[in-house]
Amino acid sequence: MTTNNKELVVEKIDNGTVIDHIPADRVFKIVKILGLDTYEDEVLIGTNLCSKKYGKKGILKIKNKYFTQDETDKIAIIAPTATIIVIKDYEVTEKKNLVLPKHITKIVKCINPNCITNVEEIETNFDVVNTDPISIQCHYCEKTMEEIIFNE
Ligand code: CTP
Ligand code: ZN
Numbered sequence: 001m002t003t004n005n006k007e008l009v010v011e012k013i014d015n016g017t018v019i020d021h022i023p024a025d026r027v028f029k030i031v032k033i034l035g036l037d038t039y040e041d042e043v044l045i046g047t048n049l050c051s052k053k054y055g056k057k058g059i060l061k062i063k064n065k066y067f068t069q070d071e072t073d074k075i076a077i078i079a080p081t082a083t084i085i086v087i088k089d090y091e092v093t094e095k096k097n098l099v100l101p102k103h104i105t106k107i108v109k110c111i112n113p114n115c116i117t118n119v120e121e122i123e124t125n126f127d128v129v130n131t132d133p134i135s136i137q138c139h140y141c142e143k144t145m146e147e148i149i150f151n152e
Contacts, residue, residue: 010044016063018085019075024048026079027058033074033150036062054081070107076100077108077134077148100131108136109149115141124151 022030027047030036036043044061051057066086067075075082076098086094104126110117117124117140125139137144 010046010061012090013042013044013061013063013087014090016041016061016065016087017067018087019060019062019079020057020083020085021051021054022058022060022079022082023054024056024058027060029078030058030060030075030082033078034062034067034071036060039065041065072098073101073104074107074150077104080132100128100134102128104128104136107150109151110138110141110143111145111147111149112138112141112143115143117141 019030024047027045031043031045039062042061042063045058046060047058048056049059067084072084075084077100080098080100082098084094084096084098085092104124106123108124108126110124110126112118115138116122117138122140126136126145127139129135129137129144133146134148135144135146136148
């Protein structure tokens with residue numbers, strides 16, 4: 001919707017989820033971990049947008065999609081400052097700030113190839129030992145990781 005020659009306003013969505021206040025350098029990582037690169041409905045991606053609070057921010061608007069707790073935890077790990085806005089029939093029905101869980105199970109992979117979770121069919125389990133920057137420790141092999149690898 002064009003309002004004048006200088007301004008282009010991104011339209012509101014009827015149903016779906018808006019992920020706002022994403023650090024600009026994490027937008028495409030969020031796109032990837034949520035599998036939005038192969039999502040078949042409308043996705044609006046904004047990055048390097050000006051924000052008073054965060055400097056440069058990113059925003060994603062995903063039509064007809066609501067995220068599970070596991071997906072929400074993945075977003076919290078990558079972009080803890082993000083806000084999840086649930087839209088139903090054009091109205092904001094829920095707005096939540098993300099919370100980094102204290103324990104992370106199954107969604108993250110242990111980087112130690114010898115860890116039992118990589119050898120046997122055992123769900124991973126990590127303690128979050130530091131939040132910013134994030135650092136997690138494997139419950140089984142005690143390996144500490146700063147780089148997070150998600151399970152598919
Ligand atoms: N939004 C949308 N479609 C809707 C309603 C809202 O895409 N039907 C988007 C808005 O563009 C905005 C976000 O959801 O990016 C939050 O909407 P709202 O709470 O109405 O906006 P603000 O009050 O400006 O939010 P804030 O001050 O928290 O940034
Ligand atoms: Zn391990």
